[in-house]
Amino acid sequence: MDPHTSSPAVAPPGRPGKRTGRPRSAAADRAILQATRDALAEQGWGQLALGDVAARAGVAKTTLYRRWAGKNELVVDAIAALFEEQLELPDLGSLDADIEGVVLRFAELIERPETRTALMAVVAEATHDEALRLRIRDAIVDRQKHLVLLGRERAQQRGELAADGVADPARDDLIFDVIAGTVVHRVMVSSGPVDREWARQLARLLVGGLGALHLPPP
Amino acid sequence: MDPHTSSPAVAPPGRPGKRTGRPRSAAADRAILQATRDALAEQGWGQLALGDVAARAGVAKTTLYRRWAGKNELVVDAIAALFEEQLELPDLGSLDADIEGVVLRFAELIERPETRTALMAVVAEATHDEALRLRIRDAIVDRQKHLVLLGRERAQQRGELAADGVADPARDDLIFDVIAGTVVHRVMVSSGPVDREWARQLARLLVGGLGALHLPPP
DNA sequence: CTGGTTTCGCTACGGGTCGTAGCGTAACTG
DNA sequence: CAGTTACGCTACGACCCGTAGCGAAACCAG
DSSP states (O other): OOOSOOOTTTOOOOOOSOOOSSOOOHHHHHHHHHHHHHHHHHHTTTTOOHHHHHHHHTOOHHHHHHHOSSHHHHHHHHHHHHHHSOOOOOOOSSHHHHHHHHHHHHHHHHTSHHHHHHHHHHHHHHTTOHHHHHHHIIIIIHHHHHHHHHHHHHHHHHTSSOOOSSOOHHHHHHHHHHHHHHHHHHHHTSOOOOOHHHHHHHHHHHHHHHGGGGSOOO | OOOSOOOTTTOOOOOOSOOOSSOOOHHHHHHHHHHHHHHHHHHHHHHOOHHHHHHHHTOOHHHHHHHOSSHHHHHHHHHHHHHHSOOOOOOOSSHHHHHHHHHHHHHHHHTSHHHHHHHHHHHHHHTTOHHHHHHHIIIIIHHHHHHHHHHHHHHHHHTSSOOOSSOOHHHHHHHHHHHHHHHHHHHHTSOOOOOHHHHHHHHHHHHHHHTTTTSOOO
């Protein structure tokens, strides 16, 4: 009972309850998600048809509907798989270089044709779907944010940033919104490239501005 | 010949060619665009049906299709109308205050329920539609960008920013991506409020970082 | 007033996608 | 072996899309 709560790409909870009957094909999961990404890249969100995805994956349409409730959930999982791997970022030695690295890594993901069309569309749908919003947060946003927090901790250890005794989540949120939002806007709206030079400028702007945050107002 | 090239909300080119026959109802245009915004706010992009929009507007479905090619174009015009009015921004006396004002004005538009769901969805669709991308640029993006450029010019006149002899469009683009992108990300992804305090922090970060842009690399 | 032109509302339609039901078969478990 | 669950397949009603065709309405030139 209660189907398509699986979302295998997000949370395969190793519940100890012995499952009986024929197990779900993990190969089918992978084929469906890959077919979803292919179709997204070729046709975009608007033209994406689940029947077509099932056909591409070599799977019956009913099989797809047994695992995902609809277009939104399927696409979130398909895209989230791209964000899964890269959870770490090499220490590049300075806050400036770390920000530059994070920016380039973000852009690397967002510039993919599958991600471009899917990410914005799913966020738009999430406006009227609380569950979808949480799913996006867990599967995508929090993973991005982790990289930003990682960079801040390193900078504090290096002494580049004042290590306040108390955490400042509001400032973390702001920095994250600036980095992620700027990259997304650059790619999606301005349609400009995110190359090393652009990333350097953004990093310089941020590092220069970070010091001004805790100063008293003039 | 060549229907729905009108887009009356964007460009009513006063072609001197005398039009004969029954003129198009301007009231119908307004009713359709308003009905589109209402339906967007209530149901979101995904559930938006053009037949429903026509019914809300008290207009035949065929009338709607004579003026707009499809969902994408209609929604762009419906949203663009919200961006039309506010082309100016009062001079608040300092770069810091001006940025704060621009941020609050952006948020004011983006936080509306119609805009939230429509803006992202249309940008997603524009990934595979060059004409739509240009339409969005003309109707929405350039108007936002104008505010940012206006703030920069004022700051240069005040002497807050060095008035280079040569313009630096790359820097303007960066600043615009930072402001607009950060606000959008804050509202759409982080789901956080854009209040005066948050705007103040972002403005402080930007003003602090602007000076570092033209320094030689360490 | 008359004829020409364009828009309007209305109805109807083919085509595509959605999401589900039903059935027989395949895979795995005790 | 029996029990259980997933699978492929077909079929279906429901919905929305976008267009065609019609007669009526609104405007303009003569």
